[in-house]
Amino acid sequence: MDYRHKLQQADREARASGLAALAIIVFWTLAGFGASLFDVTLFHVPLWALAGCLGTWLFAIVLCVWLARRVFRNFDWEDEAAGRDPVCREEGTAAVPPAGQPRALPAQGHASGQGEDASMTCPRGGTHE
Amino acid sequence: MSSLAVLAPVLLFMAVMLLVSAVLSRAQGHASQKGSSHFLSEYFIGSRSLGGFVLAMTTVATYSSVSSFVGGPGQAWEIGFGWIYMSVVQVTMLILLLGVLGKKLALAARQINAVTIIDIIRHRYQSDLLATLSAVIIVIFLCATMIAQFVGGAKLFEAVTGLPYLAGLALFGLSVVVYTTVGGFRGVAVTDAVCAVFMLAGMVVLLAGLLQQGGGFAAIMTDLASRKPELLEPLSAGQMPVSLYISQWVLVGLCVLALPQSAVRCLSYESTRSLHRALVIGTVVIGAMNIGMNLIGVLSAGVLTDDLAAYGGSIDNIIPRLIASMSPLVAGFCIIGPIAATISTISSLLLAASSSLVKDIYLYELGRRGLPVSGRRVTFLSQGCTLLLGLASFLLSIDPPSVIWKINMFAFGGLESAFLWIFLLGLFWKKANRTGGLAAICGGTLSYCLAMLWGIRPAGLHPIVIGIAVSLICFLAGSRLGQSVSPAVLKCYFASAWEDGDREDGKQAATAGPDRQGQA
Missing domain, CATH: 1.20.5 (Single alpha-helices involved in coiled-coils or other helix-helix interfaces)
Structure with missing residues (x-):
């Protein structure tokens, strides 16, 4: 999977997670406030408390398992971790020039990122400001 | 109560924390030899090597603070099952944080070699000003929260052991500062995981002790149903209005993904498998902790049956009083839970604040000016800043100035108002730009703080809704007016x-x- 497809997959997963959160809100409302309309007690606890608290928790766990098994996909970080930096090479958009990361200036031909740095220098003007 | 018997488990626990941290700090030595970039990556995000279990536990432990173990259950004592119903909304935390932000942040962080959340903000919005502003907000709010955690933990320690406030503060306060300084992120993450396990274990022991004292679950529930029936109602006879439920959904349910100390965990995991595992484990654990501790609060109403005035007039005294009523050794073990919650939060806040100061402000400025910094100096600065920040917070906790309490009160919602749209729209809306980001962070934080200060509550809702709404409007308007970010x-x-x-x-x-x- 290349970087672009990983981003697409991450977007799909984010959408599914957002919908899962929405589903939890709906379940929580119905199981708690909805069930409180009925005067039922189970194991000395009102039904609304059991369904709204334990039920919501269990529903969230089921959704997480579903997300992890059915929606989320595994991929490796090879392209990113190798510091190949195929995306951010345009001058003036130097990714994270600061803080001990001696990224070579784009003009110097490559973005090292993983290099040795007994002393570090960073390119000026990492941002547009 | 025999102080020594209570102290022994806590002392042992803190010794284990220090030992774990010291052992894990060896990774920093190896990283330091490879260069300062490797050291920073190791010290601030553990070289992106967290597995699923540790990622889940450190995320939950960072989020669960002393209030999850003391203030929250104290409220449950007063309000009843409605409080558990409200707190269970936090089961969405892992889904939102890891599911929505987790992979995109990890991908971008590896792509641009980001070590902090601010690295991502700086790059995404191409703005030094926004990055610096973010760093300043993070440092101010996190330090105030840290001090509040120190104070909360020390007060609990004092209430349970009977030892002076300063003794407890020194015991766990100095330990957490030292082990965070020494262990860095890897040490913090692993000790967080240990803390989370002890929180769960302490909770189970406390629940067992409580049930024994109250004559069993059925007896306590029957007593509550006859004596305090309002505790079994969702609105708790008006003590839990619907507006409070909605506010809590926004404040501790949906917006928690905007907390920088939590979001940084998305930069630190090893593989997508780790993230998937953490999602499930974390949701199991956060639900167990929230339901378990607040259930203890509700059930303690069947054991601590006097009016609140009999417990010092503060709900914060309920759980310490309950722990103190156990036998000394059991109390010593039970107190580890809240102390673990306190130190796991402090350590993560401390490291997040330290990384903002050292990496995002100081080292970035040096880099921008083209000034060289040796690898040894980076190591010294990172550890030195963590130590100094920790010690300063510790010293301020001895007698915190009132302004700290005000900042702490604003911290949680302030961070959410500042960063929610910056994270969400920055990652999922192409038109988000630096003008929008700057407008959102200023407008959101300011409007939230003012609404808190003036007690503005639209339709009885928490001021967070104002902060979030203003921040969104500012973001959209700013992004429309501003220049778009480079392709x-x-x-x-x-x-x-x-x-x-x-x-x-x-x-x-x-x-x-x-x-x-x-x-x-």
Whole structure:
């Protein structure tokens, strides 16, 4: 999977997670406030408390398992971790020039990122400001 | 109560924390030899090597603070099952944090070699000003929260052991500062995981002791149903209005993904498998902790049956009083839970604040000026800043100035108002730009703080809704007015930016085609 497809997959997963959160809100409302309309007690606890608290928790766990098994996909970080930096090479958009990361200036031909740095220098003007 | 018997388990626990941290700090030595970039990556995000279990536990432990173990259950004592119903909304935390932000942040962080959340903000919005502003907000709010955690933990310690406030503060306060300084992120993450396990274990022991004291679950529930029936109602006879439920959904349910100390965990895990595992484990654990501790609070109403005035007039005294009523050894073990919750939060806040100061402000400024910094100096600065920040917070906790309490009160919602849209729209809306980001962080934080200060509560809702709404309006307006971010930057975050690029290339090729043919 290349970087672009990983981003697409991450977007799909984010959408599914957002919908899962929405589903939890709906379940929580119905199981708690909805069930409180009925005067039922189970194991000395009102039904609304059991369904709204334990039920919501269990529903969230089921959704997480579903997300992890059915929606989320595994991929490796090879392209990113190798510091190949195929995306951010345009001058003036130097990714994270600061803080001990001696990224070579784009003009110097490559973005090292993983290099040795007994002393570090960073390119000026990492941002547009 | 025999102080020594209570102290022994806590002392042992703190010794284990220090030992674990010291052992894990060896990774920093190896990283330091490879260069300062490796050291920073190791010290602030553990070289992106967290497995699923540790990622889940450190995320939950960072989020669960002393109030989850003391203040929250104290409220449950007063309000009843409605409080558990309200607190269970936090089961969405892992889904939102890891599911929505987790992979995109991890991808971008690896792409641009980001070590902090602010690295990502700086790159995505191409703005030093926004990055610096973010760092300042993080340092101020996190330090105030840290001090409040120190104070909360020390007060609990004092209430349970009977030892002076300062003794407890020194015991766990200095330990957490030392082990965070020594262990860095890897040490913090692993000790967080140990803390989370002890929180769960302490909770189970406390629940067992409580049930024994109250004559069993059925007896306590029957007593509550006859003596305090309002505790079994969702609105708790008006003590839990619907507006409070909605506010809590926003404050501790949906917006928690905007907390920088939690979001940084998305930069630190090893593989996508780790993230998937953490999602499930974390949701199991956070639900167990929230339901378990608040259930203890509700059930303690069947054991601590006097009016609140009999417990010092504060709900914060309920859980300490309950723990103190156990036998000394059991109390010593039970107190580890809240102490673990306190130190796991402090350690993460301390490291997040330290990384903002050292990496995002100081080292970045040096780098921008082209000034060289040796690897040894980076190591010294990182550890020195963590130590100093921790010691300063510790000293301020001895007698905190009132302004600290005010900042702490604003911290949680302030961070959410500042960063929610910056994270969400920055990662999922291509048109988000630095003008929008700057407007959102200023407008959101300011409006939230003012609404808190003036007690503005629209329709009885928490001022967080004002902060979030103003922040969104500012973000959208700013992004409309501001200049869009370079396509090369957008390619780090949006698959569609690649398609735009392809279309541009196609157009250029189509334009260049006839010329080439002509030349031929």
